[in-house]
Amino acid sequence: MIRRGTVPAKLMLAGEYSILLPNSAALLLALEDGFEWEFEEGSGDLRVELPDINFAEAYNCRSLYPAGAGTPAGVRLVLEVARHLGIDGGRFRFGRRFPLPSSGSAALVVAAARAMAPGGLDDDTLFRLAATIHGEIQGGGSGADVAACVFGGIVRVTRGVGMLPWEDGGDSWPLVESRPWTGNRRWYLCGDSGERSDTGEMLKQLGTAAMAPDCLESHKARSNTLVSGLWETDSANCAEAAKGANESLRELNRRVLPGIFTKSMDEMLQSAGVPCRPSGAGGGDCVIGWSTDFTRAERGLRRWKELGYRGWLINPDGSFCEKTRRGVRE
16 A cells, blocks of 8 residues: 655744744744655565655664664654654655755654554644654754644744753653644745755754853844744734844854855845845755745845846745746756
């Protein structure tokens, strides 16, 4: 028996790095045009196929635990899901539907759990399983990326004072709120700076942030302000709040995490002409901006393309703008 399905791609609007701290929040978008998966039931070995990295290999799930350090992180995610769900064999395939500059590790673990659970999992159970495995394999994280891939729509994740379950001694789960795209009035422009960041490495470097707690607290406060502004109204551009969050992120870059901003990213941020910021860990990858004015959003996208960067417009309903859909599929 073969099962097939899709998982959203996620884009983080606000809360990067600060969501790793207690009493913080993050806001993410889940785009249905993201990833697709296929699972064929079977016995014996489990074959893992990840065409985006030209990877295909079979594993004996019973004997290969824990997975060796040389095993790709994505494969380790899949094998850990299989172990939790008691899967011995079969074939699992996972790949991108569109070349968005969005990390696929959260979508991968969610896809594996959806695919391998014979009777299906409710969203809360799926989130807890996938977030725990993702946090353990990645060596940290907030669970926000996983939440977006599970619940879809526009997602706000809020942390309390406690440690998360995959952190030392933690047992506190974040609050996840999700709402459909209906009512949103913003167009989003998403661009690829052509550089790639190592999220795991950035998380390791964040350990040095203890030397600059004032810097982290400032970024958390400004990020929370931006999250609240964007969440509480679907029509405000929150330009000043976005500027403040970018300024505190630059301070974090200067004092703790060099490499969040790159030359290409700065060029994209300065040329967009709309509120715009790094999406997620920074260090290259994705830049995301927004506007309630379609003309301004389209103009920003055109500037990026003139500078040689790939980009796409996302409609207020979460779909890709027809004017850019062909470019997305290429």
